[in-house]
Amino acid sequence: MQPSYEEKKEKFSMIRKKPHHVPPHLHNAIELVYVTKGELELGIGYELYHMEKGDFAIVFPDLIHHYQVFSKGKNEVYQFYASLELSGPFMALLQKKCPENPVIANADLHGEVKNALSCLIKDQKVSEVVGQAYLQIILYRCRETFRFIEKDSVGSNDLIYAAMSYLLSHFQEELTLGKVASALGTNKFALSKIFSGIFHTNFNQYLNEIRLNYVTSLLENTDRRITDIFLEAGFESQRTFNRAFQLRYNQTPSEYRKSWWEK
Template sequence: MIPFYENRVGDLLIFREDGLDFLPHLHAQLELLYVEEGEIEITVNGCTHLMKRGGLCVLFPNSVHSYHTPPQERMNCIIVILNLALVGDFINTLLKFHPKNPFINRENLHKDVPYAIDTLCEEYTHVGNQPVCTPICKAYIQIIISRLLQQVELVTNTDVNYFDIIFDIINYINENYMQPISLNDMSRALGVGKYHLSRVFSDKMNVSFSDYINGIRVSWARNMLLNTNKNITQIAYDCGFQSIRTFNRAFSKVYFVSPRDFRKSQEAASIYPKK
């Protein structure tokens, strides 16, 4: 998946994901991640937790969050992303507060929530490739939010100004990652001090500038390795890397394998699928 500041069209998005790696990002919707199998490392506003089977992470609007599936880990999850138009009377709570601890382990999660999420996933349908949110979906959403708000301690939002800065950072990088860019370049383009930007990365996004931009480039490179016939050198330069050596090092840091070996393993998997 490609990290970005998500401005989604449509009120509801539900999908199952087999393995998940997503750099720090934020969006204006409520997001829920429910782990069906395995475990996943989730970071929310700088706090990291290893979420295991049966656990749920609740992400209020404008929470900076990222996902990482441990190497060799088989992980399946359901992700629900919904517009605040669907939350009814809960909207003020979701905008003014955030959970002190957004991670709810299996043993602490109300039994209504997994059932409602599974039923919501089944009810969610597509007509002409357009997501449809039925009245039943809306009803289950209300049940889920109501139960979750009973289980989390809420604290008042205090870092509202950071949300706009993070949006500008992520938007700038996604528009310019294919060319050489530095913290100085971004500082001049956004009119924000370089050291202030650096603190936003370290304190709010929990990642360095170089690791974030390389992560963006690697995400796009992975997508091109899977879906195009371009050679690896061309992919590296198309994604903004200045040398094959840098590309190989950045890709291996994220996926623990070289781009060439990654492509070979995916080609082999398509020829000899797992039974």
């Protein structure tokens, strides 16, 4: 399950992955995003930012963000997560402000940032002290490039958080746009606008993303029957589930589980 709010436990960590669609979420860590192959779309607030090989972005803490991948080629991204306390003199900036555009194109990325990223990738497992040093170099150099705005101005709307929280708490139930809108005290047209304007998707697609994240977590970590898993996740039928799963992962749930366990 993709929680509405993640509390990152490690003070500095790195993930190398093949990116895929990730629904809107937020967490308490600084997130560094470095595309090493292919393309990636980074969504923050109402905006969607295109990233290509060599491009770099910083997602400030407590901002709703999501990822989309439209390229059918080979895509690879490194994501680094750092605790706010590792930012040192940049902490106040990270808490109150955020970049108007979080993406720095490869051609505009400072050499010291490229070197820091290269060292982090090469070392793989980085200690907290080393991670802190590289993080502050990256923040220092990127600060010179970014234009900052107030964090509260980025997609700030209580209805967004309310919608996320409700769906993440009730996704296993039978839900419709109208039912969720009624529960939130709004109308379905206003709620639909939230999904299209901020999440860049529609209600059913976003709900399926949450359910699929829950499904893949169980496929990766348990040997439970696939039928039990998709029903628990809230899918109404095997046909609906298989179609959604195939569309997102381009393989069957059985193939996904087998490939994951063979890693």
